[in-house]
Amino acid sequence: MKTRMITLAAALLTSLGVQAELRQFELTIEEVDLEVAPGFSSKVWAFNGQVPGPLMRVQEGDEVEVTVFNNTTLNHTIHWHGIYQTNTWQMDGVPEVTQPAIEPGESFTYRFVADKTGSLWYHCHVNTAEHIDLRGMWGPLIVDPKEPIDLEKEVTRDAVLFFSSWDSSVAQTYGENAVPGRELDYFSINGKSHPYNQPLRVREGDVLRLRLYAPTSPVAFHLHGHDVLVTHKDGSALPAPYWADVVPLQPGERYDLIVRMNNPGIWMVHDHIEENTTAGGKEMGGSMLVVEYEEIAKPDFYMWKDIEFEPDFYMVESMAKPHGLHNIEAFMGVEPALERRPRRTSHSH
Numbered sequence: 001m002k003t004r005m006i007t008l009a010a011a012l013l014t015s016l017g018v019q020a021e022l023r024q025f026e027l028t029i030e031e032v033d034l035e036v037a038p039g040f041s042s043k044v045w046a047f048n049g050q051v052p053g054p055l056m057r058v059q060e061g062d063e064v065e066v067t068v069f070n071n072t073t074l075n076h077t078i079h080w081h082g083i084y085q086t087n088t089w090q091m092d093g094v095p096e097v098t099q100p101a102i103e104p105g106e107s108f109t110y111r112f113v114a115d116k117t118g119s120l121w122y123h124c125h126v127n128t129a130e131h132i133d134l135r136g137m138w139g140p141l142i143v144d145p146k147e148p149i150d151l152e153k154e155v156t157r158d159a160v161l162f163f164s165s166w167d168s169s170v171a172q173t174y175g176e177n178a179v180p181g182r183e184l185d186y187f188s189i190n191g192k193s194h195p196y197n198q199p200l201r202v203r204e205g206d207v208l209r210l211r212l213y214a215p216t217s218p219v220a221f222h223l224h225g226h227d228v229l230v231t232h233k234d235g236s237a238l239p240a241p242y243w244a245d246v247v248p249l250q251p252g253e254r255y256d257l258i259v260r261m262n263n264p265g266i267w268m269v270h271d272h273i274e275e276n277t278t279a280g281g282k283e284m285g286g287s288m289l290v291v292e293y294e295e296i297a298k299p300d301f302y303m304w305k306d307i308e309f310e311p312d313f314y315m316v317e318s319m320a321k322p323h324g325l326h327n328i329e330a331f332m333g334v335e336p337a338l339e340r341r342p343r344r345t346s347h348s349h
């Protein structure tokens with residue numbers, strides 16, 4: 001009888017999707033060019049060739065094993081930002097503190113338990129002023145809680161937004177970060193500067209969750225036409241969610257917002273730090289997007305009236321998939337042009 005009860009309990013847990021599982025992922029780090037805006041590309045070290053890196057999504061309590069292959073010319077590690085690493089501090093990804101850095105051509109396997117929930121992230125921890133701030137070495141690690149709060153259960157669209165900044169003066173040179181005296185002159189959401197990014201499409205009645213990440217520089221997020229309910233800070237559910245119409249983030253911070261889509265229209269979303277809404281010194285670029293209600297007809301003057309829509313640009317489609325690692329085509333960088341590649345032989349004839 002006792003055995004039968006345990007079997008029933010295990011079956012119930014499995015049916016609820018809460019049984020701890022082993023999640024095995026592979027990540028490569030690639031040297032590619034990321035086109036942030038027309039006419040501006042930056043050299044990046046891209047996880048699986050993508051900026052942001054692929055979506056990693058697991059359940060609280062899962063065992064996570066990630067093998068990282070360094071296909072670049074400099075050293076890297078991965079820090080799992082938010083994970084407590086209980087009894088696994090050696091997996092924390094800090095060079096010369098918890099491990100030797102992963103050298104070019106080498107690999108390293110990280111093993112840890114997903115012991116903290118929410119909107120976490122992963123990033124390189126080598127020379128972070130360059131590797132995080134200028135080379136796109138960040139991506140989402142989302143750990144679903146065994147016991148979500150009631151508001152989370154209502155969500156119909158779950159979106160991930162990484163705000164980041166770029167410095168065109170060192171964009172073409174690996175190994176340089178221009179600190180001190182750095183001049184950030186391009187700003188992007190999920191690696192693309194407005195208007196080269198995408199609208200976020202919703203329907204009236206949707207309960208939209210926005211997971212905001214600011215890996216590189218401060219952001220003052222503002223959505224027109226709606227108040228947002230701030231429900232989580234750095235992955236943790238707040239004891240008292242609060243209303244806001246501007247949500248400021250310092251580098252490294254994450255906020256989860258839940259928005260009831262009850263005001264059909266076409267609505268601007270922008271960073272209220274005004275220099276962040278420029279691109280190469282010109283206004284109306286950078287850290288902005290538009291939320292479009294699908295019910296609303298697009299006026300002729302609307303800048304994105306005929307845009308080729310990429311539905312996974314804010315990871316909404318990938319967030320609707322089962323747990324796992326999800327590569328996202330829209331975030332792929334491009335191989336550097338052959339003539340710009342360093343020569344690997346000592347003479348050319």
Ligand SMILES: [Cu+2]
Pocket residue numbers: 045075076077124125126131137
């Ligand atoms: Cu790195």
